[in-house]
Amino acid sequence: MRVALADDAALFREGVARLLTDAGFEVVAKAGDAAELLARVHADPPDVVVVDIRMPPGFTTEGLDAAREIRETHPEIGVLVLSAHVEPHYALQLLDTNARGAGYLLKDRVTDLAELSDAVRRVAAGGLVIDPGVVATLVGRQRVDDPLKSLSEREREVLAVMAEGRSNQAICERLFLSPKTVEAYVRSVFTKLGLRQGPDDNRRVLAVLAYLRR
Incomplete structure (x- = not known):
């Protein structure tokens, strides 16, 4: 399964990429901001995108906005949004009445390889993933x-x-x-x-x- 990953923190990005690779995923793109992620996804669509909510340049909702654009332009791609904090309003913004293949996970969870792998596979299969902390x-x-x-x-x-x-x-x-x-x-x-x-x-x-x- 091919995964694109975006996070402005290089150490975190490389750490998640290593975890995903160890779990058997193919990390085909690593981006440091939303614009780079969108360019990579449009050029070579992966199966799943894993993206941080807060990205350069404004560190507000650039990652979430990119996730929504990807869902609109490439509905076949699963999107897993990562957040450093429990922010239910952002999780709910990601989901609408036709939502499928989308998820919201706290960054703390990604240290659990089994949970991260499960979340990626579930959104790839069209399922919905909501972090227990948000629930x-x-x-x-x-x-x-x-x-x-x-x-x-x-x-x-x-x-x-x-x-x-x-x-x-x-x-x-x-x-x-x-x-x-x-x-x-x-x-x-x-x-x-x-x-x-x-x-x-x-x-x-x-x-x-x-x-x-x-």
């Missing part, structure tokens, strides 16, 4: 008349894992539950929150995120 922030927000209070502790755990973009099977493995038990919890969560069950994992994640962002 925890959204789920833990204090709201007036919070409907999440109607969920049991276990249902909240299922909701949180679901919002990360995980399948029912992954929820089983994470929470040590049987498939039938997970299905029952998922149905209960959607019923209590008044959400429609989507036809696929991505639709399910988008429904949950749309609810949590309110």
Whole structure:
């Protein structure tokens, strides 16, 4: 699988490139800013782009903006955005009603090779990846008349894992539950929150995120 990587910090960029190479990916491009990344991607589209949110020259949302452009011009390319901080609003900006092949991961996670590799493969396959830290922030927000209070502790755990973009099977493995038990919890969560069950994992994640962002 071919990956393009962009980060203005050379040491971090080279470190991630080494991790990806060790995991069996082919790093075909390494860029220090968003403009260089876009030029490399347009010239030779990879399977996945891994990009930092804050890039030169302004160090605001250049990487996120590049990710959106890549999604628009090359929808077949998976995009994984990295951030140094938990910023739910940026994660939600990356996803829309037709989102697929997109992810938002904290930079701290990339030291876990298994988690980084899994995220890259999932966005390459068209899945959605949301960092657990972002999900925890959204789920833990204090709201007036919070409907999440109607969920049991276990249902909240299922909701949180679901919002990360995980399948029912992954929820089983994470929470040590049987498939039938997970299905029952998922149905209960959607019923209590008044959400429609989507036809696929991505639709399910988008429904949950749309609810949590309110």
